[in-house]
Amino acid sequence: MSAFDADLALQKAIYARLSGDAPLAALVAGRIYDNVPADAGFPYMTLGEAQVSDWSTGDSEGGEHRLTFHVYSRGGGRAETKTILGAINAALHDAGLTPEGARLVGMRFLDAETRREPDGITWRGTIRLRALTEITE
Structure with a gap:
């Protein structure tokens, strides 16, 4: 298994969560x-x-994953966007995910932002997390 395989396995586990x-x-x-x-x-x-990116040690292969999620809102504005960003963080920060073929060492919140899109009616929120995986296969 490669870091790319672990990244895809992590994506699947995140989507399921x-x-x-x-x-x-x-x-x-x-x-x-x-x-x-x-x-x-x-x-x-x-x-x-x-x-x-590579996060291997002398004993094991691993990956560092920087993940971005976007929220799009109309009508609920910035408050709705921030509420959804908070729910994403609650679901993923330090989540006990089990990606196939890898072990999730940890997942942590990095940063978030909200902004109005150029159309003037859509709000976009962005949240970024960092995850570390060790390949087990």
Whole structure:
């Protein structure tokens, strides 16, 4: 297994956690996307950019993952966006995920931001987390 395989396994575990998190699912009406459909309703969240780098030690192979998630809101504005960002953080910060073929060492909140999109009616929130994995296979 490579760091890329561990990154994909982590993405799958994250998606399962987010889609199974009742408070978050209620806030976005289950609209949690990797690939946003053209007719997506608001609010919704997406799995955004991801970076993976080597985090191997002398004893094991591992990866450092920098993960980004986006929230898009209309009508509920900045408050709705921040509430959803908080739910994402609650679901993932120090989550006990079990990605296939890897062990999650930890996942921590890095930063978040909110801003109005150029269309003037959409708010976008971004939250970033850092995860460390050790390859077990």
